[in-house]
Amino acid sequence: MFTATVTSEDYLGAIYRLREAPETPLPLSHLQEHFNFTRVSVHEMALKLAQRRWVIYYPYQGVTLTAEGERIAAALVRRHRLWERFLTDMLDLPWDEAHAIAGQLEHAAPEAVTEKLARLLGEPTSCPHGGPIPPALPAQPGVALSAVEPGRTFAIVRIFPEVPEVLHQLAMLGIGLHTAVQVRQQTPEAIGIVLSDGREVTLPAAVSATIWVTPA
Amino acid sequence: MFTATVTSEDYLGAIYRLREAPETPLPLSHLQEHFNFTRVSVHEMALKLAQRRWVIYYPYQGVTLTAEGERIAAALVRRHRLWERFLTDMLDLPWDEAHAIAGQLEHAAPEAVTEKLARLLGEPTSCPHGGPIPPALPAQPGVALSAVEPGRTFAIVRIFPEVPEVLHQLAMLGIGLHTAVQVRQQTPEAIGIVLSDGREVTLPAAVSATIWVTPA
DNA sequence: TACAAAGATAAGGCATACCTTACAATTTTT
DNA sequence: AAAAATTGTAAGGTATGCCTTATCTTTGTA
Ligand SMILES: [Mn+2]
Ligand SMILES: [Mn+2]
Ligand SMILES: [Mn+2]
Ligand SMILES: [Mn+2]
Numbered sequence: 408m409f410t411a412t413v414t415s416e417d418y419l420g421a422i423y424r425l426r427e428a429p430e431t432p433l434p435l436s437h438l439q440e441h442f443n444f445t446r447v448s449v450h451e452m453a454l455k456l457a458q459r460r461w462v463i464y465y466p467y468q469g470v471t472l473t474a475e476g477e478r479i480a481a482a483l484v485r486r487h488r489l490w491e492r493f494l495t496d497m498l499d500l501p502w503d504e505a506h507a508i509a510g511q512l513e514h515a516a517p518e519a520v521t522e523k524l525a526r527l528l529g530e531p532t533s534c535p536h537g538g539p540i541p542p543a544l545p546a547q548p549g550v551a552l553s554a555v556e557p558g559r560t561f562a563i564v565r566i567f568p569e570v571p572e573v574l575h576q577l578a579m580l581g582i583g584l585h586t587a588v589q590v591r592q593q594t595p596e597a598i599g600i601v602l603s604d605g606r607e608v609t610l611p612a613a614v615s616a617t618i619w620v621t622p623a
Numbered sequence: 624m625f626t627a628t629v630t631s632e633d634y635l636g637a638i639y640r641l642r643e644a645p646e647t648p649l650p651l652s653h654l655q656e657h658f659n660f661t662r663v664s665v666h667e668m669a670l671k672l673a674q675r676r677w678v679i680y681y682p683y684q685g686v687t688l689t690a691e692g693e694r695i696a697a698a699l700v701r702r703h704r705l706w707e708r709f710l711t712d713m714l715d716l717p718w719d720e721a722h723a724i725a726g727q728l729e730h731a732a733p734e735a736v737t738e739k740l741a742r743l744l745g746e747p748t749s750c751p752h753g754g755p756i757p758p759a760l761p762a763q764p765g766v767a768l769s770a771v772e773p774g775r776t777f778a779i780v781r782i783f784p785e786v787p788e789v790l791h792q793l794a795m796l797g798i799g800l801h802t803a804v805q806v807r808q809q810t811p812e813a814i815g816i817v818l819s820d821g822r823e824v825t826l827p828a829a830v831s832a833t834i835w836v837t838p839a
Numbered sequence: 840t841a842c843a844a845a846g847a848t849a850a851g852g853c854a855t856a857c858c859t860t861a862c863a864a865t866t867t868t869t
Numbered sequence: 870a871a872a873a874a875t876t877g878t879a880a881g882g883t884a885t886g887c888c889t890t891a892t893c894t895t896t897g898t899a
Binding site for chain 2: 494497498499500504508511512514515516517519520523524527
């Protein structure tokens, strides 16, 4: 898996806030306008985010967040709005300044700090500007197999969503919960894995994206 | 003048903490060890910091902070240690985590926020690890003429330190407090300025570094 | 259907900040 | 003084994330 940079976090956060609905692709032109970057730069970044499996890019339509992108974005927005509350409620900063500074602080605190901050603030549910604060997400049951780096071994902890064809295919391959998989190759289209009995299997990304794993 | 990046702030902060005394040059090898970067990388950065007038680089000896470098570093360390206090005192974080997270937060809050934070914390004077918290600096009476960018016009607001020869030289040139100077050229060795009567004057960096100005 | 607007893409550039490899200069130690 | 260790410097590379210019493709509208 990859670690989001400050910049890609900001992109994911912007997609999260600017989109009309989770399934409605956000046109790149909206991101361009939001960040005041050029069309070319936004397009470049859209390709990178898609490569990292944080968004799906529909040319001429826009981008939607993947499950992982959604997770990163919601966590960012949660941190942003909690810091805003801290800045206005505890430091008495005007709300415009609070927004700008939260835009920096949002990148600087891990999960544990965020939750302690939330408790200190009394678990607020909205920011000083009325924006909802996304709830703390339940601990992820792992990461998508489609998003891990090659070389290491993982254990399958969940299949989600439960696509019938995928479940059937996995059953045929003898792949189920707790199965150990060693990752050989990872491309945008497919993943190459080795099972514990030595069999080498190639799965399309559409499948590996529904297989959730933890480091074995 | 330049704006310090996260990286250069970290360098200045490290110099501030690792040096033995303000005038004693800190060997680059100490920075190398501290950051775990290569000799070449640290050397590159030392040259850049010197170019931006934040340090003076004495080859084979090390670097010392200029007045401006000192200001940036002290402010950074102040922010670092105040955030540490916040994290341990208000969020109940263990002090090792607090140190690491403060290393991020220290770059994310402007002066105004820092002082509000200090007040909230009760104006502490030391960090959870016993390090002294540098006092808030009195508002700078301007920036060194040696550190401004060419093209703009400035007003002299202070001469510091008051080197007799420099004071004499300036007196001869008819340069004093409130004199307006337009900056033509700025090199590491000297500055070229134009006075309000049209005279063009070149001052060595050693002189321009003692002339403090504000945008006119 | 033709045309204009919007979007995608190719190619080359810039700044920051890190790296390796190789060699030169200086300082310190023997 | 010579050898060893430290420090400096040259040259070329990588990754990120922004830019301009120019061309091509798709979409939507007249
Ligand atoms: Mn941000
Ligand atoms: Mn808000
Ligand atoms: Mn830092
Ligand atoms: Mn400390």
